[in-house]
Amino acid sequence: MPLINGFEILETSPEYFWFLAVLAVLAVSISKAGFGGALGSFSVPILLFALPPKLAIGVLLPLFLVTDVWVVYIWRKMLDKRILLIMCLFGLIGEVLGWLLFDYLNDQMLTGMIGAISIITALNYTLRRIRPGKRTSAEIATLVSKRIFQRGAIWCGLSGISSFVSLSGGIPAQIFLLPHALLRQAFVGTLSVYFFVINIAKVPFYAEIGIFSEATLTVSLWLLIVIPFGVFIGKWLNSHINDQIFYDISHLGLLAMGTKLVLSVL
Numbered sequence: 001m002p003l004i005n006g007f008e009i010l011e012t013s014p015e016y017f018w019f020l021a022v023l024a025v026l027a028v029s030i031s032k033a034g035f036g037g038a039l040g041s042f043s044v045p046i047l048l049f050a051l052p053p054k055l056a057i058g059v060l061l062p063l064f065l066v067t068d069v070w071v072v073y074i075w076r077k078m079l080d081k082r083i084l085l086i087m088c089l090f091g092l093i094g095e096v097l098g099w100l101l102f103d104y105l106n107d108q109m110l111t112g113m114i115g116a117i118s119i120i121t122a123l124n125y126t127l128r129r130i131r132p133g134k135r136t137s138a139e140i141a142t143l144v145s146k147r148i149f150q151r152g153a154i155w156c157g158l159s160g161i162s163s164f165v166s167l168s169g170g171i172p173a174q175i176f177l178l179p180h181a182l183l184r185q186a187f188v189g190t191l192s193v194y195f196f197v198i199n200i201a202k203v204p205f206y207a208e209i210g211i212f213s214e215a216t217l218t219v220s221l222w223l224l225i226v227i228p229f230g231v232f233i234g235k236w237l238n239s240h241i242n243d244q245i246f247y248d249i250s251h252l253g254l255l256a257m258g259t260k261l262v263l264s265v266l
Contacts, residue, residue, distance in 0.1 A: 024060065028043045031234065033070075055216060057166075061167065077189070094160020115261030
């Protein structure tokens, strides 16, 4: 592939770049197809080892959208419409806020806060697994359903903001959705449509601030071939594990991502 502006690493260390790029796209596609997308938040940090943030986001967002379309088709009949509408409403409001505040947001503060809350949420889940309380998962789900608008405003609003700023909106969205204890297929289906709506909505905003370029789109095209492999692996994993293992893996991923985010700002 010829050298293109902003991607000098393709000339100096092409093998290193493509290894990281393929790993980032696999993280996105496996996560979206099998686990709802939150683990795909690893993709931007992975690619930041090779590219500056603006270029990394410009490369990855088109690949997020292609994966979203495929995953939405797979899980289109398995979602919770009421929860989805609430998530999309507050997520889109958050994205508009992210766009308006883009030049003023302290990215380190936002990243650290999301990371810390992710760790607390995962550890709280682990504690409940080790020492179950009197409340069952169904009772907890009923309780959070009664506060769905308050929780949606906080977590999905934060998801929209962080998604716009750094493509890391999966973590707050997962924190919002996990306590509802949906079947894993409904969990993935709901998140897949939510992320499709959120990602397609940010395209004009990103175009306005110059995130996309001929260079980023060229690299995105070369990486499209990776997506089918990740989608297949993710769907296979989702079909071969039970709900308990699914939620254990999801919270483990939440803990890992939270730790990564906190360490990145220290």
